[in-house]
Amino acid sequence: MADAIRVLSMEAVHKARSGHQGMPMGMADVATVLWTRFLKYDASKPDWADRDRFVLSAGHGSMLLYSLLHLTGFKAVTRQQLEDFRQWGSNTPGHPEYGHTPGVECTTGPLGQGLATAVGMAMAERSLAARYGSDLVDHRTWVIAGDGCLMEGVSHEAISIAGRLKLNRLTVLFDDNNVTIDGVATIAETGDQLARFKAAGWAVKAVDGHNHGQIAAAMRWAVKQDRPTLIACKTRISKGAGPKEADPHSHGYTLFDEEIAVARQAMGWTAEPFTVPEDIEKAWRAAGRKGARHRKAWEARVKADPKGADLTRAMKGDLPKNAFDALDAYVAKIAENPTANATRTQSGAALAELTPAIPEMIGGSADLTGSNNTFVKGMLPFDLPDYAGRYVHYGVREFGMAAAMNGMALHGGVIPYSGTFLVFSDYSRPAIRLGALMGIRVIHVMTHDSIGLGEDGPTHQPVEHVASLRAMPGLLVFRPADAIEAAECWKAALQERAMPSVMCLSRQKTGVARHSGGDLSAKGAYEVSPAKGEAQVTLFASGSEVAIALSAQLLLQADGIDTRVVSTPCWELFDRQTPAAQAAVIGKASVRVAVEAGVRMGWEKFIGQDGVFVGMSSFGASAPYERLYKEFGITPEAVAAAARKALK
Amino acid sequence: MADAIRVLSMEAVHKARSGHQGMPMGMADVATVLWTRFLKYDASKPDWADRDRFVLSAGHGSMLLYSLLHLTGFKAVTRQQLEDFRQWGSNTPGHPEYGHTPGVECTTGPLGQGLATAVGMAMAERSLAARYGSDLVDHRTWVIAGDGCLMEGVSHEAISIAGRLKLNRLTVLFDDNNVTIDGVATIAETGDQLARFKAAGWAVKAVDGHNHGQIAAAMRWAVKQDRPTLIACKTRISKGAGPKEADPHSHGYTLFDEEIAVARQAMGWTAEPFTVPEDIEKAWRAAGRKGARHRKAWEARVKADPKGADLTRAMKGDLPKNAFDALDAYVAKIAENPTANATRTQSGAALAELTPAIPEMIGGSADLTGSNNTFVKGMLPFDLPDYAGRYVHYGVREFGMAAAMNGMALHGGVIPYSGTFLVFSDYSRPAIRLGALMGIRVIHVMTHDSIGLGEDGPTHQPVEHVASLRAMPGLLVFRPADAIEAAECWKAALQERAMPSVMCLSRQKTGVARHSGGDLSAKGAYEVSPAKGEAQVTLFASGSEVAIALSAQLLLQADGIDTRVVSTPCWELFDRQTPAAQAAVIGKASVRVAVEAGVRMGWEKFIGQDGVFVGMSSFGASAPYERLYKEFGITPEAVAAAARKALK
Structure with missing residues (x-):
């Protein structure tokens, strides 16, 4: 069955004359064990809320994911789509794109971010489990990450957050093939990944990534741990690609016809290009259908559960009825006697009206809670033992925070917001961009939005940041002038389902711009x-x-x-x-x-x-x-x- | 002597009603041992090329550095400057600023970057030692970093590079006080820093950060290691601040008059505000003068050494005579019969003319060497055993790479350039900005600069990046059209001593724009x-x-x-x-x-x-x-x- 992934990946890359078969072939065994025996999903229902999430952090290996979606029977990835790999308008773009191809949980490619996004998914799962109970919410997040993902700094932020929060529903499958684009990974990396994850509070294990028994045993072990788990899978890149197997240069290499012929022969694979022998196809389709039974049972539970309807609403992204009643009343009230203050303070006041009315809002800050005014009195920290709290202490990890927020929004059921200084939007910018590209509702609170922050000086004073955020497609950049605008901007950001927002807010006191409501900021x-x-x-x-x-x-x-x-x-x-x-x-x-x-x-x-x-x-x-x-x-x-x- | 740092820090923050005394007071003992017994420097000559570099990565603790510069006799930091802490036009801005205050090696404040920049300084030292010999180049880099620095993702990239390259002239002094702005650090961090650094190939040791004997022993140990060293210094934040000692809220707190009085009494400190008792002042000044002897001996060696004059030239930032002769000849030659190609290829051709003529150019790539065309045939990897190579395999670490390049440029004697995809300028943007703010010559090669990269899709296609880089003050953004412009842009970037440059280069073949030279791109x-x-x-x-x-x-x-x-x-x-x-x-x-x-x-x-x-x-x-x-x-x-x- 794993060879089906290998052959399809070789062929699609060969046809497109572009792409990567090294990782799909190397990780085919691990993916096969996961998708046939452990992953909870139903190919006929890609948006089943209680499915396991699978994130291909090493997004360049997209043919691994497309092969899996095709083989297990996801409708979006037909044989034609595989043949149109990396072509205009296809469902099989160079890197997996969320919102473009049903079954793809997350847009990946910029390395490290898939892993960091998955941390947010695992957080959202715990939050919803606390809100709706484990009868309705009970799933895992699985990640495939490569050497490149683990070299990126954001991986450190991600695994530290996950380790601190003991996110035991999260498992990372590390494609430990010791290869990156420039050659063997050791030209740039000699760190001990197992020791590193362990230092961050993870449970770790190494396996032979081509030994199905070892892989399955490790997955069985992983689901029983009380903390996040790393399974380092020792693999040979381009495994099965005949002369190119284990060759560092096969990472992004397109095999020649002869090389493919040799590889197919070694596997005993005689089917036509882009086709799979019937017995193998049958087995894959059965795996794709296996979850249907669980999905139906879950649907029955949702129907029966008094909280089920609310879970459905939240997962759809609908706001609660009357979500803005308190905010509108507050605006009416302050309009009677508006006073000047810092817009960060006024944003905090708006949040105090919104967070009780919208229970899916999950706040936080990258260690600047008091400065960002993101904390609303009465909020509890999102933490063990039950994850019922709604305020996340992200630590000094702006990028990891923004990526985790993306993951929460992708998971659904929660609306993440959190804060840092605007100047540090540079740190989180890659994740802000990915959120804009994916079209998801994430709200980045960015205070201290100009030289108005004063004494901290130019390292902390944004000058070009508002402009450079406005340059980004798919992003709403708000910069409210006073209390009424701050409230209106929050409302507009929350009403926008398919775009992230940045709230640029002053440290210093501003004046009063408005004396009445009317949602004018929405214009x-x-x-x-x-x-x-x-x-x-x-x-x-x-x-x-x-x-x-x-x-x-x-x-x-x-x-x-x-x-x-x-x-x-x-x-x-x-x-x-x-x-x-x-x-x-x-x-x-x-x-x-x-x-x-x-x-x-x-x-x-x-x-x-x-x-x-x-x-x-x-x-x-x-x-x-x-x-x-x-x-x-x-x-x-x-x-x-x-x-x-x-x-x- | 350490109490002098404590009192000055308390008083300056108190007078400014802004700033941080928590770290300066907590790390006063460690800094005192370093600056009186280990750090090689001469207060009368802040730009002595063979001095040790000291980087305060936790830049918010700037009063620690200003106190040290003042006490040891650096002219730029007088008593008046301490009194003008964080005021317009002073030499003592909120965060240390390179180029603004002689004695400050690096602008710090955006957390994690000081550490990552220091890695580049340690690399430059090894490179110059290989080029000029250890008679002329033989110094260390010392870093003070806090919990926040080690939470930032860039710290992972930095310590991985340093561990891989075994930069044994680099020592990090970790202010292990378990406090960040939001409270005790454990609300967001439970990782084991010692184990983490060890996993990255560092030698590690923990000490009581208030025990001078332990601190000195650890520093003696550090200088003997064959790899980079971490000394975790267990400290009490705001040590000596009476009732506020060890209080997490004292991080950025301004002490009240009464609290300062209690603290001074406990230390037995009776001197007037902003003054230091004569005996203590004398001891500090003596420490500041200690290096003069070594500096003079070094100056004599430089004079005597046949390579000395060239070292002086390179450290001044002057290019070699005839630096552009080969490039100009190449332009004249291709002008006779210009051909179309990708501008990344044309940039590579320009580099092939430049790197032999300018031996201080040090190239590299974040694992995209073949795509970035940054490698020139014949270059050797910068690596053990002798670091004589000029090509750095940075790994998939765009931010760490850019910060290391800043450190190299700050160190002087080398001109760093290296490559990634333009879309990943988002990853390295915080370091590009810091380079622009510091005004240093660093050249960022950014290829695949538009949708012209094709199949990799929107995650890899810059759209807003050229605009958002142009929005940044202090940065040259080049986008050459063909071979002649590519060569001209490289020349302009190298001729600009006080600004970083970004080279935006196409993956795809372009046309021929020019048929003659003339340095028109410089306009x-x-x-x-x-x-x-x-x-x-x-x-x-x-x-x-x-x-x-x-x-x-x-x-x-x-x-x-x-x-x-x-x-x-x-x-x-x-x-x-x-x-x-x-x-x-x-x-x-x-x-x-x-x-x-x-x-x-x-x-x-x-x-x-x-x-x-x-x-x-x-x-x-x-x-x-x-x-x-x-x-x-x-x-x-x-x-x-x-x-x-x-x-x-």
Whole structure:
């Protein structure tokens, strides 16, 4: 049966003249044991909520996964799809893509991230088991990872989190073939992986990755441990590929016709290309059907269980009814007497209304809880013994945290949010991107969003980060100006099912921009303060600089210059408005000025090429924030002066 | 003597009402033993080439370093500077900043990176020792790292590289106080650090971090090991801070007057604020002077050694005379008969001319050597036994690689370059940023720079990366169009002493843009193909899309539409041109079209708000690249059609 994976992988890579058969062939035995004897799934129902999750962290070995999906009978991966491997529009792209191919649990390829994402899946499983009981939620997460995955730094963050939380439903199958692209792995790696995982609190075991008995015994052992498990599978890369077996250069090599012929002969494989002998196909299909019985029994339990309907709702990604009632009431209340504060504090206040109403929200922070205002009073830590808590202490692990959040969202049933400083979005950026690519609801709270953080200085002051996040497709970047916008941005982020969001929030106190509700932030940009008469000047700003723009407006109006102010809390939502609505927001004032304590890049959207920008063009500095705004010329006076100059 | 550090740290944080005294007080004993008995330095000569390097990876504890620099007599840190801690314009910013305060070896604060940067320093030392002999190069690198540093993923990459390369001149002093911002570290970390480092090939030892005898014994042990060393120093955070000693909340806490009074009394410290009793000051100053003798002896050896002058040149950052002779000759030669190829290949050809001429260039790749074309035939691996090789196998560790390159550049005497895929600039971005902030010459080769990489699909296709790198201050982003531009861009990157560079290079074959030399790329943007008459249309493009623009020009000219083409290989160098020169390049054609296989953000610089952009607005897909360019509408025909439409 494993040879079926090997042959299909060889053939698909050969046909595409591109791709990797080294890992699929090397790990075919391990995958066969897993998918025929241990993995809980039903090929006819890829989205069964209580299935085991399988993550191919070494995503370049995608033909392993496509072979498995095809052989076990997942509809999305037909023989034609295998023949169209890596072609336009196929279900079999170069790396597995979530949302594109049913049966693929996670987009993988950027190494290390599959493993880190799987940690989040295992966390979500424990959280849901605590909420809905083990009758309804009781499954495992299995990962295949290679040398490259374990070299990446994010693997350290991931295994430390998993070890600390004793996620015993998580098993990593390490393809221990001592090969990476540049040659034998030892040219760059001599670490002892077993000792390393053990140091992180994992139970570890090594097996011959071609010995089915040993593999099965190790899997039986793994499911009984009280902590996460590593099974190091000693394998020969491209196992079965005749002359290329165990050759480091076969990692991403396309076999020649003759080489494939030799390999097929050695396996005694005579079937036509892309076909599988009937008996082998039958056995694989039976494996793919085995879980149906369990799935049906589970469906009956869900039906019978009083919590079953709520689990179904949460897994679908629907919010609870009345999810925003408390938030809307809070907005109405603060609108009566709005007060200035830091937007991180105002975000925290919004969370205090949301988290009780939306029990699937799971918060956390990368060791900056007090600074990020992500913790809501009364939350308990997500931890042993029962994982019922909803606040995760991720440690100083921004990337691991973001990847784990992706895993939670992929698993479903939970809505993860958590925090760090905006400058450290650089650390978590690869996972933010993967979340955007996968189209999943993950909310990244990023506080201390400009030079306004003050004394910590330029290492901690984002300057280019808002722009560089806005450059990323598929991501909502929010930068609210005050309490009402903060609440509205949270609502918009939660209502968006198929995109991650970043909340950029100030450390320092800002002004009051709004005195009424109305969900205006959902428009992305809107006139927050009209001109007295016909506007000569429009000031555009986001976040903490809206208050500066409003003060500048007063200065200009005092000079008799009619000025309006537009707040731009989310450019991506603005892009969704009709051209007419956009034009109305941009307006017809002859002078347009943008104010943001970051770089100019992208602001032409609002101010055109000839518009005036007041912001940063260099890194910041260490000093109290009031001084920094003054030294870098981001003040109401500077904005008013810039507008006056442009009017002349 | 250690109490002097404690009191100064308490007082500076107290005066600034901001900062961290927890770590400086906890590690005061370890730092005192290091700086009075082991560290090789001369306070009067902070840039002595053969000094030991000291890196405070836990940069938030900056008052530890400032106290040491002040006490030992570094001129940059006077008493007044300590009083101005974290104030505008002071030499004592919130986190230590390289280039800002002489004596600070490395900008730190973003956790984990100091350690990873130190690995590069230790590598540079070994490389220079091989080149110039241990008479001239013979020093160590010492790091202080905290729990946070060791949680960050980059620490894994760093210690793996150091363990693999057996960098025995590197010692990490781990502030093992079991405290992070959110509380006791065990809320997020239960790993065994000693076992972990041992698994990575380090020699490890634990000591009582307040016992000077134990500390000194461990340092004596460390310098004798044949591999990198970890000394875990069990400490009490805020040691000496009276009621706040060992309190997790004292990490970033500002002590009250009464608390400081209690602490001073317990230490028997009666000196005025920011002053040190004479005897203690004398002892510290003596420690700061101790190295002068060794420094002078070394200077004499440099003078006497035939290689001494070259070491001095390399450490100053001067290139060898005639560094570009071979490259210029190569450009002249290929200009006679230019051929199309992938720009990554053309970059490799330029490197083949440069690396023999510039022996301080040290190359490498994060396990993509064959794809990045960073390896030049004849290079040997940088490795044991003598480290004379100039090619580093970094493994799949993009972030650790970039940070190590920063460390090499900071150390001086070497010019590091190395490669990965452009999409993985997200992994190394935090280190690219720190290099930009520090202003150091590091060259990041980033190949596979668009959807042009084809089958690997959207996980591997950069779309927003060129824009988001251009958004970063202090960084040169090059995207050459052909062989001549590739050579010119390398020359410009090497000539820039105080900025890192990113080389964005295509996987796929491009066209020929240029038929003569002239270092035009150094202008950042220039007319690569003039219009026949007065231009009605200007096409702007970079990299692989210049060929597309040139083909579109032919289509438009055939229609009688006079069209010119501008190549924009480096926007940041364009920004340095005079306004008149910039205006001439932008030209007066009524229609301006930009073509780049990435997002539009930033292109308004060339095309204005109303300009036409042909590029990407979403993630890519998996397919052969020709198909992708067609499907995403980035073709000569599409460019010509867009220009025609705009003309109407």
